[in-house]
Amino acid sequence: MNTVTNKKAIKGGEFLIRESEANEIFTPEEFSEEQVMMAQATKDFIDTEITPNAKKIDGHDWELVENIFKKAGELGLLGISVPEEKGGLGMSFNTSMLIADVFGEAGSFSTTYGAHTGIGTLPIMYYGTDAQKDKYLPLLATGEWAAAYALTEPDAGSDANSGKTKAVLSEDGSHYLLTGQKMWISNAGFADLFIVFAKIEDDKNHTAFIVEKSFGGITMNEEEEKLGIKGSSTRQVFFTDCKVPAENMLSERGNGFKIAVNILNIGRAKLGAGVLGGCRAVINHSTTYAKERKQFKQPIANFGAIKQKLAQMSTKTYVIESMCYRAGQNIEDHTEELLVGGMDEAKAKLKGVEQFAIECAILKVFGSEVLDFCVDEAVQVYGGMGFSAEAPVERAYRDARISRIYEGTNEINRMLLVGMMIKRAMKGELDIVSPAMDVAKELTSVPSFETIDTSVLFNVEKDILKRLKKAALMVAGRAVQVFEAKINDQQEILMNVADMLIQIYAAESAILRTEKMVEEKGEEACKHQINISKVFIREAAEVVATSGREAIGGIAKGDEQKVMLMGLKRFTKYDLENVHELRRELADEIIEKESYPFFVV
Amino acid sequence: MNTVTNKKAIKGGEFLIRESEANEIFTPEEFSEEQVMMAQATKDFIDTEITPNAKKIDGHDWELVENIFKKAGELGLLGISVPEEKGGLGMSFNTSMLIADVFGEAGSFSTTYGAHTGIGTLPIMYYGTDAQKDKYLPLLATGEWAAAYALTEPDAGSDANSGKTKAVLSEDGSHYLLTGQKMWISNAGFADLFIVFAKIEDDKNHTAFIVEKSFGGITMNEEEEKLGIKGSSTRQVFFTDCKVPAENMLSERGNGFKIAVNILNIGRAKLGAGVLGGCRAVINHSTTYAKERKQFKQPIANFGAIKQKLAQMSTKTYVIESMCYRAGQNIEDHTEELLVGGMDEAKAKLKGVEQFAIECAILKVFGSEVLDFCVDEAVQVYGGMGFSAEAPVERAYRDARISRIYEGTNEINRMLLVGMMIKRAMKGELDIVSPAMDVAKELTSVPSFETIDTSVLFNVEKDILKRLKKAALMVAGRAVQVFEAKINDQQEILMNVADMLIQIYAAESAILRTEKMVEEKGEEACKHQINISKVFIREAAEVVATSGREAIGGIAKGDEQKVMLMGLKRFTKYDLENVHELRRELADEIIEKESYPFFVV
Numbered sequence A, B: 001m002n003t004v005t006n007k008k009a010i011k012g013g014e015f016l017i018r019e020s021e022a023n024e025i026f027t028p029e030e031f032s033e034e035q036v037m038m039a040q041a042t043k044d045f046i047d048t049e050i051t052p053n054a055k056k057i058d059g060h061d062w063e064l065v066e067n068i069f070k071k072a073g074e075l076g077l078l079g080i081s082v083p084e085e086k087g088g089l090g091m092s093f094n095t096s097m098l099i100a101d102v103f104g105e106a107g108s109f110s111t112t113y114g115a116h117t118g119i120g121t122l123p124i125m126y127y128g129t130d131a132q133k134d135k136y137l138p139l140l141a142t143g144e145w146a147a148a149y150a151l152t153e154p155d156a157g158s159d160a161n162s163g164k165t166k167a168v169l170s171e172d173g174s175h176y177l178l179t180g181q182k183m184w185i186s187n188a189g190f191a192d193l194f195i196v197f198a199k200i201e202d203d204k205n206h207t208a209f210i211v212e213k214s215f216g217g218i219t220m221n222e223e224e225e226k227l228g229i230k231g232s233s234t235r236q237v238f239f240t241d242c243k244v245p246a247e248n249m250l251s252e253r254g255n256g257f258k259i260a261v262n263i264l265n266i267g268r269a270k271l272g273a274g275v276l277g278g279c280r281a282v283i284n285h286s287t288t289y290a291k292e293r294k295q296f297k298q299p300i301a302n303f304g305a306i307k308q309k310l311a312q313m314s315t316k317t318y319v320i321e322s323m324c325y326r327a328g329q330n331i332e333d334h335t336e337e338l339l340v341g342g343m344d345e346a347k348a349k350l351k352g353v354e355q356f357a358i359e360c361a362i363l364k365v366f367g368s369e370v371l372d373f374c375v376d377e378a379v380q381v382y383g384g385m386g387f388s389a390e391a392p393v394e395r396a397y398r399d400a401r402i403s404r405i406y407e408g409t410n411e412i413n414r415m416l417l418v419g420m421m422i423k424r425a426m427k428g429e430l431d432i433v434s435p436a437m438d439v440a441k442e443l444t445s446v447p448s449f450e451t452i453d454t455s456v457l458f459n460v461e462k463d464i465l466k467r468l469k470k471a472a473l474m475v476a477g478r479a480v481q482v483f484e485a486k487i488n489d490q491q492e493i494l495m496n497v498a499d500m501l502i503q504i505y506a507a508e509s510a511i512l513r514t515e516k517m518v519e520e521k522g523e524e525a526c527k528h529q530i531n532i533s534k535v536f537i538r539e540a541a542e543v544v545a546t547s548g549r550e551a552i553g554g555i556a557k558g559d560e561q562k563v564m565l566m567g568l569k570r571f572t573k574y575d576l577e578n579v580h581e582l583r584r585e586l587a588d589e590i591i592e593k594e595s596y597p598f599f600v601v
């Protein structure tokens, strides 16, 4: 089913310094029949249960939402990742990415689904005792119970560990009394179980608890009125001497923040995938609309301005698709490796994700921004109609906006991912220092112009890619040298570097996916994917160049700046393609198929 | 009051080929006391009547909306542009821009206001007979009556002239019977008067009519459910044998499309200004929020990531401000010139705007995109709270989205403005051909590196500007040569060129405004404005370079492409500034003042 070779060698963040090969990455084209069937079943579920009810769901018909939730449970969709012996389907990480992807079309319910199966269920799965798992996982996997995750507080959002909720142990040691206020809690309205983070005494770090609604001492505000995902329950939750049995502590005292961070890593990867269904849906809607809507005596789909939109939406979607399943499989493979090495399952799964925490943040940021791009262009394709609540894209526009905010804002994620990269370099976990030094040396030496055999597919693009990596290494390397420990105060530079890294991972994933596909099917069958890969790396080069220049302006002065700028210019140069033409060809394919044409379902 | 010299010489679109000087442009700093007082009165009106009622207005409390409308009328705000003898205040074009600007903060009511005072009133003012003006303008100027404008139909949006509404003359010639369906009609719910476009017999072009609600034969659908501006009435309007006296025809038979186009020009300029109040409001909200909201033990306003947002929002706002009042005054001056030349008033006003139709489209596109940028970043500054309907930025986010759609979509406007530029060049109205040929020659000659006296303020930036213009001339000139009459099918290239022109006009307006201010107040007093101008031209150079490369890929191949690329590189080069640092300084000023600091009210 899966032709990824060389699994062992790949580390998280290593894409920056490794010339990855097509056979090292997994592509969505390689999903097994079982996986595709599961995706199809999910899509069918959405088409029958959710899409026709979208207005009602958003109109706060919570009974309906609960019914849909139960049905999803009956179909097994809530237990994708939960082991079979605990009532789930025990499917792989990448399968769970795939199902999150398909659920992305479901708007509000996508959040309901994500909160329950992700942050609601996984803490127990990964950190629970056997007894906790036995007791709760079957209830959650089947949808008998709904779960919520209560970390954020009015004064503790991005700084999640600063929450003030308290857990006080009873004198007899039998239970904790939880008191505090949580905010923005998804699924709160109908959750039977809450993962709650609270502080014991003057602990620096949170401790996590499994709290049943039935424990009492839990009250709630009304539903928040929100911009979008109006059919996802979001409430403030108050715990007042909520009595939690001592055995419902999750993991150890003070381990809560670590749990939160690790679960967030998974959440970010899933969010990256979870935008995909939404992207494809608005591409499909826009395409249909553009074919039907006539102005100036012809379908607006005939116009270059519209074709460009359809092509750009699809290009970005193809790219994030490529990234998600590449990273997803890396996580799975690394987990497998750790299991083979003897690590226990929960720990191996966590470590598998942690290894690729940089990629998880990349997926989150890039994915949520692709989604925002797609919904925005979709509204524009609809013209005035896009502003009407009757149009599916209007809701999509509102729903999409949350993705850049939760699971850590995109700003926090950008800074975080560069921070992690630097930390790993410093620790020697990733050998970034010597390639960065090589690039620095290259700057002052005579440039060697290798000739590239342009007749080989993607040789040109891989050369660009290689140089974009050098650009990032040059900028990041010098920034660390100049600012040393104070680099964290240079948030703008960190964000510039993040943008460079994101584009590199994105472009590489698309190229390698396409290359792998071409090996299977030949160039002719993959011409649109080839076009996409060619256009995207050029767009990426523009972003890398612009971000690089901004960063260099903040890092270097005088002669040193000149040298870096010359390097940047060399590293971000590329031969033009007629991207307009390539986009039109791609758009024609989308218009003919009347849908995003590169996905398995 | 107004120190613009050299008025005569300036033509619309000429910015591309003219080295404009600071003393040729009007800046918002030069508004008269009277104008500032008027702006202040408007702001007070919004603060007392609209902002506290924003929720009710959006909740479809139409009685309240009508009351506010009447009050605006009593204050004279609905008659800003209407001559005094017709019950208005008879103020200048740029004053009407200023009031539209301030109203931009008012969300839904901003559209109500714009539809009434702009597309609702101006057709009568500019095209009405004396009798029509005497009868209707006093009613409209005072707000006794509300006006709507009914051009769009279900099948005629961007292609407005293709509408199917019919006007049939009665046998006795006394009246027309109007029959047809109009869509997306702002103010429809409470309008007393409609400007209606309809076709007589098999005419190619529309004819416009002044239709009183009381004429009968007018029915409506329910209010449209919309993404934003929910407190602006928008309905479908049906005319069924609506009996319109023959004397209520506006202008001549078949002149309707021309009226529509000319009124749209004004609407576009006003929309450019009309985003400003909205931009400033969300900057102010975000700043206040960022100062109050603490995470990681400090106000989030301390973080570079947040400072960057506040600075970028303010930079773009400053730029569009500079553009609007520059163009506004150009229009006013040109009108004055025509009046002095003996043209009648209405015609002179129309011709004044028409001359700057390119700039009007630029203001519309750039302004609406700046607004979208600002509301989006404002939501992001608020984090989770930005997704809550309790936050003022949530509504702003939804309201903003319409601006890129109406008054011609931004795509249509982009193509239009380049089309107009080309047409004027072809007609010899603008001497673009010879500068374009000069640039083409320059490409193949040895580059002459002039040394610039960098000690003089903005010498460096003006040099960049000069080169950016060359870049645009090179690309546009070659595109026209290659595609000739078929250039209109190359929508993507037209849009690339539009982006180049827009950035050039934007950057130049900011630089010249700042320069003029510096002459008055000295550099120290204007240091933030200087920073803004320096940062923005560099951002503009990036956009011009990227758009230029895309366009060149679609225009030229082989050696010619190489030559153009080398030219583009030379034309878009710039010396780096530490933009991070400059943005932080600017942000600190905004944070200290807790508001956008560069406006008159």
Ligand SMILES: Cc1cc2nc3c(=O)[nH]c(=O)nc-3n(C[C@H](O)[C@H](O)[C@H](O)COP(=O)(O)OP(=O)(O)OC[C@H]3O[C@@H](n4cnc5c(N)ncnc54)[C@H](O)[C@@H]3O)c2cc1C
Binding pocket: A115, A148, A149, A150, A151, A152, A156, A157, A158, A159, A183, A184, A185, A186, A187, A226, A234, A402, A405, A406, A407, A408, A409, A410, A411, A412, A491, B293, B295, B296, B300, B303, B304, B305, B306, B380, B381, B382, B383, B384, B385, B387
């Ligand atoms: C619809 C919705 C559902 C949610 N569901 C859940 C849920 O189920 N469970 C749960 O626990 N939480 C949930 N959340 C909370 C969500 O995770 C937080 O909103 C998010 O982490 C951001 O925190 P905040 O809203 O407090 O923003 P803040 O942390 O106040 O951020 C405001 C701004 O400041 C910036 N900022 C903050 N710190 C820094 C820094 N150090 N440097 C630079 N910039 C900084 C941010 O990037 C942002 O731009 C939900 C939120 C929403 C809106």
Ligand SMILES: Cc1cc2nc3c(=O)[nH]c(=O)nc-3n(C[C@H](O)[C@H](O)[C@H](O)COP(=O)(O)OP(=O)(O)OC[C@H]3O[C@@H](n4cnc5c(N)ncnc54)[C@H](O)[C@@H]3O)c2cc1C
Binding pocket: A293, A295, A296, A300, A303, A304, A305, A306, A380, A381, A382, A383, A384, A385, A387, B115, B148, B149, B150, B151, B152, B156, B157, B158, B159, B183, B184, B185, B186, B187, B226, B234, B402, B405, B406, B407, B408, B409, B410, B411, B412, B491
């Ligand atoms: C809230 C609201 C208020 C409004 N108020 C009024 C009002 O008071 N009076 C009034 O008369 N109208 C009003 N309108 C209508 C508005 O002017 C139109 O919506 C607008 O002109 C776009 O037309 P459309 O919606 O039919 O979109 P379409 O013309 O169908 O456009 C759909 C898409 O096709 C693109 N497109 C169309 N033609 C071309 C082409 N030749 N080349 C490339 N791309 C093309 C557009 O750019 C857009 O992306 C309002 C609309 C809204 C939403």
